[in-house]
Amino acid sequence: MNSITRSSTAYSKVFLGVILATGVGTIVIQWIYRPFKSTKRKPDHPRGTSTRPAGHSSDYPHVAHKVTDFIGNTPLLRINCLSDSTGVEIWAKCEFLNPGGSIKDRIALQIIREAEKKGTIVPYASPRCRVFEGTSGSTGISLALVARALGYEAEIVLPDDTAVEKSQLIENMGATIVKVRPVSISNRSHYVNVARDRAQRFIEEGGKGLFVDQFENQMNWLTHYQTTGPEIWQQSRGKVDYFVAGAGTGGTIAGVGRFLKSVASDVQLILADPPGSGLFNKVKHGVMFSKTEIEGKRRRHQIDTVVEGIGSNRLTGNLAQIIDLVDDAISVTDEEAIELSRLILKNEGLFIGSSSAVNLVASHKLAQQIKLGREDQQQSNGERTRIVTILCDSGQRHLSKFWNDQFLVQHGFLNKPSSSSESESESVSPF
Template identity: 50%
Template sequence: MPLQAKHFVQGFVYGALTGCCVWAIVSRIRPKKHISTHKKDDVDEEDIVNGVEGLIGNTKLVRIKSLSEATGCDILAKAEHLNPGNSAKDRVALFILKDAEERGLLRPKQGDVVFEGTSGSTGISFAMLGRSLGYETRIYMPNDQAQEKSDMLSMLGADVHRVPPAPIMDRKNFVNIARDKAKELTDDVNTPNKGYFANQFENLANWRAHYETTGPEIWRQCAGRVDAFVTGSGTGGTIAGTSRFLKEKNRNILVCLSDPPGSGLYNKIVNGVMFDIREKEGTRRRKQVDTIVEGIGLNRMTRNFSIAEPLIDWAYRITDAQAVQMSRWLVHNDGLFVGSSSALNCVAAVKIAKKLGPGHRIVTIFCDPGHRHSSKLYNDAFLDKEGLPHNLPEDLSFVDAAEEINLPVKR
């Protein structure tokens, strides 16, 4: 090969090799252009809710690890305390307001006022939704309920009235006052504003809310495998609506009522008579026996509970001491900070788990969070005054401590 040609080939090879090396180095240093894996027509659907009302429902179903491991059952809680208003009452309030709108009883942003008698949670839900939907709220509640609840109502803009506890037969009962004040506003010829008494105890939109949402959600989340449903009753809406839906899906699902001291519902289920053992029949004008559990328990039949009554298979009377100890157990062993009625529900859930035996699935309700009960349930000084233990229990043996009538009765 001629010398010039040889030099040309060598230069070409050396140049090519140098170029390749430079390209390799630069390609490693230079940031790569992002290439989308989505096609132009492959766009995910938006997942946006409209307003605070869109956040209500579809709460998680959580397995309570410590209780499940101790009993050999799946003990699950519907996390209703994670609703935007921190309770199951958000569902009820929304259904009641929408029902009233459809029937022309409420007009958004027209100055209409929602009146309600409540121990706190339902009022908070109405106040929250009132701000979003365009209503003022006026709440009447017993003055023995936790102060933090009325503080929350005030922060949400509700007009709050704390009144002395009184039996339902007394016109000064908080529910009766709310009813009368709503009528008074509606009848006032000097104002075009309407007053609407929400009437959660008797309003059938209450149980419908749980029949159409809570029940179906539990059934879907459990993939149809539910052995028992356990909850307390205040208005009766949760136990009525949820139980009715679940029993329509599987009539063998056991429904259990958990009831606090002073409530007559336990005896209504077990003995067919509405009274508490600490009272004598015919003394309905006496105040309900004191209990630190708020939001559940009652000494009268409501329209909502009348729907639940034939669906309930078992009932347990749970003591305040058991509820307090369960609250401490859940915080320490599961990191779950829940209210008094939620703790009471968990005591009953463990009881029925032991009754049914390992391998069963029990669903209950976390009604509201612990921070709404900081002045009572989580206040050691208050509990000392009430003579209630608040130490951390070593095990779940406190669940087996029974009152005279604490045995479940199959109906």
């Protein structure tokens, strides 16, 4: 009887050993002891979120109380085809992913919020307070959206050659549109001056209104100093060698540039400039002058280009904040912007707007310069040089002009319509 018991005990030990060796034992033990374990479980929090009490949309990144909560914190995207073909890292901040479709959402929100703090305008007042602005399009769209979301009326003055889809979008958002003939800023009929005059008249007649004044309003560059710049620095983990951007109001390059220079003085600021703009020569030679100003050279308007949103022949209050800190400038032709935009679409699936294309062309040209100077291509720690730029808006608001081959051919920007059957190159080096 004792021998049988000893034999059974031995078999039991062998069986238990097999169970433990195969991992099944762990499951069995956990099942046996589960009644004695605490039923409380510490919640898993997504990376980057907090455990603060609920009550604000920032506690839950994918939950918002207003559409304006989605403004900012846009992703930083590697432009693979340009980075791989040059050996220089080219990254772009995707500002077209803001709810209003452009980087201008940021300043629209902050300028209105600042005016609220000062008591200049009051949300949901009766009658409604009104915001006024003169713009070539994107700021008008952003203001129309933000005004509608925060309880204001918007009145936007546009040059009459603005892409039709921009004016339609502004109008569909409920803003009032006033179109004027494109003239010099010194003319009282310039869209900015008309917007200022209409705002003043509205206020004099007893209304409560705000002239946004994006070209001179210091909240423009301060917004990018406080938001866009820090986001780029954090997303790049402090690795930015060059920042490339065009300038219309100058707010983006001023705000981002001043922030980056404040945290890393060796960051190089590069201005991207389209045809007809005098900023390239201002940076290079200290004189605001464009070749299109030569008698008989101007086609039609002061900024002689198919590109909308950037380029200027005057030093705005925002641009004055950074012009002396800009290290270099790169001139971009319409043809280069058009060509690269098509190649980016084919290689990256990015449908970019005209000013975004100018920024990428300038970044690509800079990368090629760095590539030629091999000693500058690799840092001492073996890391590649990194260029960061801005994708201001998408091609969706440039369908009638920049992305319309017939328009481009008709106005001499393109020799022939691009063929959809053209082979899609793996590597891009268009210039």
